[in-house]
Amino acid sequence: MKATITINALSEQDLTNTLINLATVISDPDVSSYELMDGSYQIGQANLELEPTP
DSSP, X not given: XXXXXXXXXXXXXXXXXXXXHHHHXXXXXXXXXXXXXXXXXXXXXXXXEEEOOO
C-alpha cells in the first residue's frame, strides 16, 4: 500500500504534533468517520491518500 500524506503545518512542532495525532487516529480500526468523498482521509491538519500496490 502506498500512502501520501499532506500536512499544513506552521512550525516544526505543529508538524510533529500532527504526525503524532495521525499515528494515534490511524491505529484505531474504525477511521471511516474521517473519510472524504474522494476516498482520502482528513485527520486534523493532515490529508491521507491510500493506494493499493500490486
